[in-house]
Amino acid sequence: MYTVSTVHSKGGCGKSTVAINIARALQLRSLDVAMLDTDKQSTAQNWRASGSEELLPVFGVEKPSNLESTAEGLADAFDVAVIDGGAHLQEMHAAIIKQSDLVLIPIQPSPGDIWPTETIVDLIKARQQVAGGPEAAFVINRRKQGTRLGKATEEALRQFDMPVWDGTADRVAYAEALGNGISVVESSNNKAAAEVEAITDNVIETLSTNGRR
Numbered sequence: 001m002y003t004v005s006t007v008h009s010k011g012g013c014g015k016s017t018v019a020i021n022i023a024r025a026l027q028l029r030s031l032d033v034a035m036l037d038t039d040k041q042s043t044a045q046n047w048r049a050s051g052s053e054e055l056l057p058v059f060g061v062e063k064p065s066n067l068e069s070t071a072e073g074l075a076d077a078f079d080v081a082v083i084d085g086g087a088h089l090q091e092m093h094a095a096i097i098k099q100s101d102l103v104l105i106p107i108q109p110s111p112g113d114i115w116p117t118e119t120i121v122d123l124i125k126a127r128q129q130v131a132g133g134p135e136a137a138f139v140i141n142r143r144k145q146g147t148r149l150g151k152a153t154e155e156a157l158r159q160f161d162m163p164v165w166d167g168t169a170d171r172v173a174y175a176e177a178l179g180n181g182i183s184v185v186e187s188s189n190n191k192a193a194a195e196v197e198a199i200t201d202n203v204i205e206t207l208s209t210n211g212r213r
């Protein structure tokens, strides 16, 4: 089983949105996918409850010390686990990074989101030094159309020496999909669907290039 996660200490940057949308997109590509929801707000579990029967299962994990055993319990039954990381949970972040083959860091194109990024990058790099992984990438989330903020953010993130993926634009379709228990890839918004398919392509390519740790 491959494990992909979304983490950032900044609240509201798109961790749940990115995690949920790629998890469902992976499931629609015929993979067996489970989600692990580490957020006390239970966004992924609420999304699951709003969706149809066939939607992937979402398991709540409250304590960092339970993450590894929960993931191990799923390893034989699932191809991919997607972990939705909550905000401001340093200990949980360390556990998620340890468990992941690929960590995605959603970033909104605003200086207030870039400044606190160093802490999470340091945690990931420290783990990469001792364990040789996980892979990691920034996903620019909620890019405002018609502004240069996305490009400026991309340039500012280069200092961290990690890949920067295009991610999502600011679209109502994302909030609607969350409430309807679907991924935007199933919505009528083709642009949002193409964004999530592109992130999903990058996830699969990164995992298949680097393998399991």
Ligand SMILES: Nc1ncnc2c1ncn2[C@@H]1O[C@H](COP(=O)(O)OP(=O)(O)OP(=O)(O)O)[C@@H](O)[C@H]1O
Residues within 6 Å of the ligand: 010, 011, 012, 013, 014, 015, 016, 017, 018, 039, 041, 043, 085, 086, 087, 141, 142, 143, 168, 169, 170, 171, 172, 174, 175, 178
């Ligand atoms: N690309 C987007 N376009 C429009 N709205 C978005 C987009 N991405 C996220 N949102 C909205 O922004 C809000 C915060 O997103 P989300 O819940 O994914 O962030 P989060 O990082 O998981 O937050 P938290 O730290 O509270 O767990 C939600 O209301 C979500 O619907």
Ligand SMILES: [Mg+2]
Residues within 6 Å of the ligand: 015, 016, 017, 039, 041, 043, 084, 085, 086
């Ligand atoms: Mg969340």
